[in-house]
Amino acid sequence: MIIEILKLLIIPGIFFLxxxxxxxxxxxxxxxxxxQNRRGPMHTGSHGTLQPLADFIKLLAKEDIEPEAVDxxxxxxxxxxxxTISITALFFIPIWGVKAFVHFEGxxxxxxxxxxxxxxxxxxxxxxxxxxxxxxxxLRAAMQTLGYEVPLxxxxxxxxxxxxxxxxxxxxxWQASTGIWAIILNPLxxxxxxxxxxxxxxxxxxxxxEAETELVAGWQTEFSGRKLALLRFAFDLELVLAAGLITxxxxxxxxxxxxxxxxxxxxxxxxxxxxxVLILSNLRGLFARFRIDQMxxxxxxxxxxxxxxxxxxxxxxxx
Amino acid sequence: MSNSxxxxxxxxxxxxxxEPENFLLTVDGEEIIDVKIRLGYVHRGGEKAFENRTYxxxxxxxxxxxxxxxxxxxxxxxxxxxxxxxxxxxxRAQYIxxxxxxxxxxxxHLLWLGVAAHEIGFDTLFMYCWRDREVSLDxxxxxxxxxxxxxxxxxxxxxxxxxxxxxxxxxxxxxLLKKRTEYYKKLVLAEKTILKRALGVGILSTKDAAExxxxxxxARASNVKKDVRKDDPYSAxxxxxxxxxxxxxxxxxxxxxxxVDELIExxxxxxxxxxxxxxxxxxxxxxxxxxxxxNVSIVEAPRGEDIHYCKSNGTDKxxxxxxxxxxxxxxxxxxxxxxGGYVAxxxxxxxxxxxxxxxxxxxxxxxxxxxxxxxxxxxxxKKYSKKNGGR
Numbered sequence: 236m237i238i239e240i241l242k243l244l245i246i247p248g249i250f251f252l253x254x255x256x257x258x259x260x261x262x263x264x265x266x267x268x269x270x271q272n273r274r275g276p277m278h279t280g281s282h283g284t285l286q287p288l289a290d291f292i293k294l295l296a297k298e299d300i301e302p303e304a305v306d307x308x309x310x311x312x313x314x315x316x317x318x319t320i321s322i323t324a325l326f327f328i329p330i331w332g333v334k335a336f337v338h339f340e341g342x343x344x345x346x347x348x349x350x351x352x353x354x355x356x357x358x359x360x361x362x363x364x365x366x367x368x369x370x371x372x373x374l375r376a377a378m379q380t381l382g383y384e385v386p387l388x389x390x391x392x393x394x395x396x397x398x399x400x401x402x403x404x405x406x407x408x409w410q411a412s413t414g415i416w417a418i419i420l421n422p423l424x425x426x427x428x429x430x431x432x433x434x435x436x437x438x439x440x441x442x443x444x445e446a447e448t449e450l451v452a453g454w455q456t457e458f459s460g461r462k463l464a465l466l467r468f469a470f471d472l473e474l475v476l477a478a479g480l481i482t483x484x485x486x487x488x489x490x491x492x493x494x495x496x497x498x499x500x501x502x503x504x505x506x507x508x509x510x511x512v513l514i515l516s517n518l519r520g521l522f523a524r525f526r527i528d529q530m531x532x533x534x535x536x537x538x539x540x541x542x543x544x545x546x547x548x549x550x551x552x553x554x
Numbered sequence: 555m556s557n558s559x560x561x562x563x564x565x566x567x568x569x570x571x572x573e574p575e576n577f578l579l580t581v582d583g584e585e586i587i588d589v590k591i592r593l594g595y596v597h598r599g600g601e602k603a604f605e606n607r608t609y610x611x612x613x614x615x616x617x618x619x620x621x622x623x624x625x626x627x628x629x630x631x632x633x634x635x636x637x638x639x640x641x642x643x644x645x646r647a648q649y650i651x652x653x654x655x656x657x658x659x660x661x662x663h664l665l666w667l668g669v670a671a672h673e674i675g676f677d678t679l680f681m682y683c684w685r686d687r688e689v690s691l692d693x694x695x696x697x698x699x700x701x702x703x704x705x706x707x708x709x710x711x712x713x714x715x716x717x718x719x720x721x722x723x724x725x726x727x728x729x730l731l732k733k734r735t736e737y738y739k740k741l742v743l744a745e746k747t748i749l750k751r752a753l754g755v756g757i758l759s760t761k762d763a764a765e766x767x768x769x770x771x772x773a774r775a776s777n778v779k780k781d782v783r784k785d786d787p788y789s790a791x792x793x794x795x796x797x798x799x800x801x802x803x804x805x806x807x808x809x810x811x812x813x814v815d816e817l818i819e820x821x822x823x824x825x826x827x828x829x830x831x832x833x834x835x836x837x838x839x840x841x842x843x844x845x846x847x848x849n850v851s852i853v854e855a856p857r858g859e860d861i862h863y864c865k866s867n868g869t870d871k872x873x874x875x876x877x878x879x880x881x882x883x884x885x886x887x888x889x890x891x892x893x894g895g896y897v898a899x900x901x902x903x904x905x906x907x908x909x910x911x912x913x914x915x916x917x918x919x920x921x922x923x924x925x926x927x928x929x930x931x932x933x934x935x936k937k938y939s940k941k942n943g944g945r
Contacts, residue, residue: 271681367562371584371897439675440747446675446898451569523747524675526898527584 242336252325256471257287262509263474263516270520287471291464299460309363314458314465317356321472324349328479329407329488330504338404343395346403346480347388350435353473354380357444361454372453375527376444379434382534387431389542393417393424394484396549407483411490418485420552423545425485427538432477433518436470440522441530477515478508558582562897566595570673570901573911581897589892591885596912604875609635609709609844612872617703619877620913622665624703625658626855627877630862632707633788634851638866639709641840645832647711652790653827654697654706656820660731661690662856663813666908667738670810673901674751679741686734693727696720711837721828728821735817742810752807756891756903759804766890769883770858771816772907775809777802782854796823809906843870855880857908879913
């Protein structure tokens, strides 16, 4: 029991995920900065590695302003729920071995449910703020979900069909035991998942819910202090979640040479997620922001048919 | 008005606006159905300040009208005063003025391209443009001594001469900028996400542009052939061959393309001027005071035509100095561009005219109900502000 609790708190639990989240935030910022001919964080820690932690602590210490008009229970609940749901979802990702900390048959469905919850929380956050910018940002977050959710779920089904299981851990296990990564059979699904996850993460070109030049900070406009710290932390966790999901479903998770030896699996996982984070950051640097109507119609016009073609292809090959 | 519409204020404090100005949008979902523009937040009392300064002091005040088109305003100022004083700047000074004015256009357009990219969320292009803009700023620093607020002109000439070393450095810098600009043009034409956000956005038809007196690149992007450098040449523009760039897409994409092409055109103008730089003095002595009279001068600033009016009374200070910054000429077309568009397109549509609010803002007292207008003295304004809780 005590070991279980320690596992939950330290490795592969909250402390480990916290460190990973802050590290990937740094990696993302730094890589994007270099792409844009900037330097990025430089001063706190070696090459600015501690900057995300410093930002987090700074925000925690800042004044927490609650406007009078906000719907208080929801407004307070959103940051807490958002970070807890992100952490919960991360427990389903196999990091230290082929089996995740929590796993059961059908947890892939549960994962898509959690990801939808994250988007709905963004909408609730915007709605409860009662600020005009927040409301529009929240509405955009909800609209965006309509666009990317279906292709994302369809892309996730691909690896499940290949491994004949709806459990993320089972899918990773199948990839580890056969040595075939699901990306080989799901190249389209991989691309679609990356694009849809960019939308889930609200990053360029899909950063509409928080488009700075249009909506100040979008649905997050009214959040400050501790709440904002938690929100930012939740986004970092989401980045880890997105990279971890792609790694698990398409790139074999911790599978690789000698993955059975302790610590080797996690190194493979780390290398693969880093590559996925770099892909995501690279895409962030390449595009201008879409408009909401362009985003939703684009998702339905291109991503959904492509995702269906991917599944038909799988059925033909495997069937 | 139905219940489905509501009002979204853009400004006076808003991340899309670099300066305070208020746009009250009436939106139905994401679509804009009406827009009210409210100006006057950054009135600075500049025109009045000219009346207390000599013409020479005014040279340095006029630059402060706009940090970005400092050279254009100063050029307009000296072009205005020189005929009144009956002096003429020597040809070499005219060429140097042209070179600095075009360098300023390069810096302004690159800055604009970066801002426009930022407005549509393309921060990578923003960073690249602003990096390259440094080249033109460095060149201007070398030529005039300042990165911004160059103080390049003086009445009757320019302050500093171009040396052979400066000329070769300018050539190098311009060659680099030309290469970069061609790359950006390729990028703008090829990058789908930019085109998606720019094509068909903020339409201003040729007829509307002409009727609402749009100026500068905004007018030229709506296929109105209008450029002071061609229509009423000043400095050395009558001796330099260059193309008047127009595009007929009438949207934001068209405004981007006009400016990118003008960048290349400006680089050509600078190269031609350097090749044909006349020898001789760079200035003549000008009198301190001006006999009574009045004059108007027009200059093509990076943002459009800049109009200055001066009324002299025989002393060394003007009786009235009036500046009409280019942005004022574009406000009327602005409302036209916004209506019917999406909220998401507001920042890029606003940015597309390259607005400079504080250059434009003036104060007038008008009773909106009766239409009566009046003038207040400083004491009356102070009294009014004290009555309303000010200090």
